Amino acid sequence: MTALGKTTRPILPRAPGAPVYLDYQATTPCDPRVVEAMLPWFTEKFGNPHSRNHRYGWEAEEAVEKAREQVADIIGADAKEVIFTSGATESNNLAIKGVAHFYKEKKNHIVTVVTEHKCVLDTCRYLEQEGFSVTYLPVKTDGLIDMAELEAAITDQTVIVSVMAVNNEIGVIQPLAEIGALCRKKGAFFHTDCAQAVGKIPLDVNAMNIDLMSISGHKLYGPKGIGALYVRRRPRVRLVPLITGGGQERGMRSGTLSTPLCVGFGEACAIAKAEMGAENERLMGLRNRLLGGLKQRLPEIYVNGDLDHRIPGNLNISFAFVEGEGLMMGVKDLAVSSGSACTSASLEPSYVLRALGVDVEMAHTSLRFGLGRFTTDEDIDFAIDHIVEAVEHLRAMSPLWDMHLEGVDLKSIEWAEH
Amino acid sequence: MAYSDKVIDHYEHPRNVGALDKDDSAVGTGLVGAPACGDVMKLQIKVSAEGIIEDAKFKTFGCGSAIASSSLVTEWVKGKTLDEAASIKNTDIAQELALPPVKIHCSVLAEDAIKAAIADYKKKSG
Numbered sequence: 001m002t003a004l005g006k007t008t009r010p011i012l013p014r015a016p017g018a019p020v021y022l023d024y025q026a027t028t029p030c031d032p033r034v035v036e037a038m039l040p041w042f043t044e045k046f047g048n049p050h051s052r053n054h055r056y057g058w059e060a061e062e063a064v065e066k067a068r069e070q071v072a073d074i075i076g077a078d079a080k081e082v083i084f085t086s087g088a089t090e091s092n093n094l095a096i097k098g099v100a101h102f103y104k105e106k107k108n109h110i111v112t113v114v115t116e117h118k119c120v121l122d123t124c125r126y127l128e129q130e131g132f133s134v135t136y137l138p139v140k141t142d143g144l145i146d147m148a149e150l151e152a153a154i155t156d157q158t159v160i161v162s163v164m165a166v167n168n169e170i171g172v173i174q175p176l177a178e179i180g181a182l183c184r185k186k187g188a189f190f191h192t193d194c195a196q197a198v199g200k201i202p203l204d205v206n207a208m209n210i211d212l213m214s215i216s217g218h219k220l221y222g223p224k225g226i227g228a229l230y231v232r233r234r235p236r237v238r239l240v241p242l243i244t245g246g247g248q249e250r251g252m253r254s255g256t257l258s259t260p261l262c263v264g265f266g267e268a269c270a271i272a273k274a275e276m277g278a279e280n281e282r283l284m285g286l287r288n289r290l291l292g293g294l295k296q297r298l299p300e301i302y303v304n305g306d307l308d309h310r311i312p313g314n315l316n317i318s319f320a321f322v323e324g325e326g327l328m329m330g331v332k333d334l335a336v337s338s339g340s341a342c343t344s345a346s347l348e349p350s351y352v353l354r355a356l357g358v359d360v361e362m363a364h365t366s367l368r369f370g371l372g373r374f375t376t377d378e379d380i381d382f383a384i385d386h387i388v389e390a391v392e393h394l395r396a397m398s399p400l401w402d403m404h405l406e407g408v409d410l411k412s413i414e415w416a417e418h
Numbered sequence: 419m420a421y422s423d424k425v426i427d428h429y430e431h432p433r434n435v436g437a438l439d440k441d442d443s444a445v446g447t448g449l450v451g452a453p454a455c456g457d458v459m460k461l462q463i464k465v466s467a468e469g470i471i472e473d474a475k476f477k478t479f480g481c482g483s484a485i486a487s488s489s490l491v492t493e494w495v496k497g498k499t500l501d502e503a504a505s506i507k508n509t510d511i512a513q514e515l516a517l518p519p520v521k522i523h524c525s526v527l528a529e530d531a532i533k534a535a536i537a538d539y540k541k542k543s544g
Contacts, residue, residue, distance in 0.1 A: 323456055325481035329421075329429055341456050342481035347523075349456065361453035397435050397485070399460035399477040400453060415452030416530075 008033075009275065012374040019335045020379045024313055024372030025168050025196060026337060030264065031221040031373065037267040038223065041260035049257050050248060060259045067266025071228050074269040075194075075213060076204035080233060083249045084257055084265075087227035088195035089119040090242070091214035092162075094229050094253065095191045096123045098239025099160045099212070100132055107159035110134045111188070113145055113174075114355045116164050120193055124162075133157075141357045142306035143172035151182055158188040160212075165197035169339060169352040169368055170305030171314025173201060180209030189237055195219050195227070199272030200280070200311045205230055211237050217261065221373055222268030226261035229253075279373065283312035286371050286380050291315055293384035298391055300404070304353055304366060315369040316353075318362045319387075321401040322394045324349075327367060330390030334383055339366040361410070421482060422516035428486035433493050436475040438462040446539025450530045457484040457524065461531035463495060463503070465539055471495045471503055476531075483521040487511050487528035500536050 010032045014020070021029075041063060049064045051057025065079065072079040085091045100110060112124050114136045124134045135153045137145055145163065154161060161183050163174050176192060183190035191212035197203060199220035205213060213230035217223050231237050231252065245254030272279075294301060300320040316339070319327060324340030339350030341364060348354075349363035358366075369383070395401040403410060421429075437460075438445045444465050451458040457480030464473040474492040478485050490511060495503040511517075511525035 321479060323480050323484070325456075326429075326479075326485060329426075329482040340481070342483075342521075347455070359454075364453070364456040397432060397477055398479040399449065399458055400479045402437070402477065410453055415454065415458075416450055 009279070009373060019333050020382055021335045022369045022371060022375070022379070022383060023335045023337055024370035024375075025171070025219075025368065026370065027218050027224065028221045028372055029374065030218075030223055031268060031271060033271060034222055034264045034267045038260040038264040041263050045259070047259070049259050049262075050246070063259055064257055064262045067262040070266035070270045071215065072230075074198060074203070074273045075210075075215070075230060076206055077230050078233065080250075081205075081230055083229045083231055083252050084262055085227045085229055085253055086225055087218070088117075088193060088214045088216035089227075091216075091227050091229040092117070092119050092191075092193050093123050094239065094242050095212040095214060095231075096120065096160060096162055097127065097242060098252070099189055099191070099237065100127050101240040102238045103159045104132075107157050108132050109155055109157040109159065111137065111150070111153045111158055111161040113137045113139060113163055115139050115143065115167055115169075115352045116162065117168060117193055117195070120162055120164070139355050142309070143167060143170050143304075143352075143356050144306060144309060145174060145179075147175065147178055147182065150179065151186075154183070154186045154188050156187070158186065160189045160191055162191040162193070164193040164195075165203070166194070166200060166311050167305070167352060168196050169350060170316045170356070171196070171310040172305045173197070173309045173311065176203075176208045176210065183211075184209040196311070199269065199276060200313065202276070205232065217265040217268060220268050220272050222265040223261050226258065226265045228265070280312050283371050283375070286375055286377065287312050287315055289377065289380050290369065290371070290383060291317075293380070294387060297384070297388045302362065304358055305356060313371045315371075316366055317369070318353075318358065318366045319391050320362065320365055321398045321404055322365055322391055324364055324366050326394055327365075327387075327390055330394055331383075331386050333386055337368040337370075339368065340364050421486075421518075424490075424515050425482055425486040425517070428489040428515070429482045432476075432485060432489040434473075434475050434489065434496075435477065437477065438464050438473065438475050443542050444539075446535040446537070446542065448531045448534025448536075448538060450534050451480070451484075451527050453479065456480060457527060459484065459488045459527055459531045461488060461491065461528075461535045463532075463535045463539060465500065465543075469499055471498050471500070480524065480527075481521070483515070483517055483524040484527065486515055487517075487524045488531065490514060491528045491532055495532060500539070503532055504536055506532055 047056025047060040049060035189211040195216040217226040304316040324338035325342035353363040508525040508529040
């Protein structure tokens with residue numbers, strides 16, 4: 001163990017019988033230090049941060065502005081460039097629709113990527129109905145975009161390029177600095193959904209030429225229900241607001257700010273910034289332990305997405321011949337996610353894995369493991385044992401595993417698809 | 419997804435997992451579904467000289483509902499005649515397991531597996 005024992009990382013006790021939480025890409029618990037910072041702002045310091053007439057308001061405003069600085073600080077921005085929103089979904093909507101609508105008389109083309117979060121893809125689909133044209137870039141088998149393809153996609157009609165920093169399913173990190181430089185050169189705004197990236201990888205809006213950035217509070221141990229949009233001031237990015245009203249947040253997002261949520265979000269950013277280096281090192285150790293342990297004991301498992309260009313807290317693995325939801329039920333003492341179609345209302349497995357070219361069969365067998373601030377060595381060892389046991393049990397019940405052992409090529413069989 | 423206790427019970431304690439000798443003329447094997455769809459069921463029946471299903475085994479690649487559906491039908495077909503087994507409907511399976519609507523598909527697969535196993539047996543026994 002390196003410096004980890006000495007960090008102030010608190011321990012979050014698990015309720016008796018509760019599953020081990022390995023789904024940090026879905027959400028994170030609020031850090032107890034964050035909760036502590038928030039508490040006074042619910043009760044005795046309850047003022048409206050927009051009330052200019054008395055001390056309650058001033059005090060709340062000061063707290064909100066401090067939080068805004070903390071959020072700006074973790075991305076190398078100026079506090080004036082940070083707009084509070086309800087979360088990354090709203091931020092992504094505001095960034096893309098807002099810019100598209102503002103500049104629609106001049107430009108009408110948008111570039112994004114097929115592996116983006118649904119809220120970006122759906123926003124783009126919505127704009128297509130309004131008459132915008134959208135290019136959905138493919139990704140390579142490692143999950144990363146091809147810079148030459150991006151360059152070819154950007155035209156003089158392209159108003160905005162939206163590429164997420166870290167993918168929520170496979171944790172791969174896109175080359176933000178290169179994308180930013182290219183967009184700047186081509187005169188298109190660069191928006192990046194950084195919900196999974198802030199606090200996990202170093203970010204600098206100036207060095208990376210990022211014009212708009214979406215951030216989520218609850219993905220970095222802050223409260224749910226708050227996020228932010230970074231909007232560059234020089235060169236200035238203008239947008240049409242989604243929510244109009246009292247003109248708060250420089251007119252870009254009206255509505256009374258929630259002081260406790262802002263304070264918690266700011267505190268979460270400050271903690272993440274201070275601890276990112278040591279925490280990433282610790283998480284890398286845990287991830288290697290998990291992957292190593294599984295690989296040692298289970299044949300026929302495959303990591304989805306590039307392992308090097310990836311945040312340390314993510315692993316996405318296909319367990320061949322075992323269906324993902326079936327496996328998830330088998331590891332009921334672990335809280336994980338599956339890319340399997342059987343967990344969803346649609347019958348298609350993860351579109352992200354499909355975009356990497358993962359076979360549809362393999363996409364049905366994937367689990368996503370999200371490791372985070374409160375994950376321990378013991379959690380990982382427990383997870384390994386639990387997963388190995390479940391996979392072996394289910395493979396023993398799997399007709400495909402039998403065929404594999406008999407040397408039958410599953411692709412040679414004419415399946416009765418239904 | 420919140421499952422019924424019966425689905426969870428069959429998932430955690432699957433009945434009749436295993437294989438029968440597929441070359442035995444008294445055994446019918448049904449293999450339905452596709453890996454690309456996320457579920458494959460193999461259902462085998464062993465039929466007595468009197469035409470009664472005296473044993474059944476399954477192996478399933480699939481979600482909890484698929485495993486539960488196949489486990490349930492192995493219990494249901496045992497002791498039945500081929501005609502009785504063939505009359506088992508997916509709606510009976512879905513109702514017994516209280517499958518959520520998106521999982522009705524698993525019960526359809528289980529019904530198909532029974533029919534496929536019976537057809538295989540009949541083909542073999544001429």
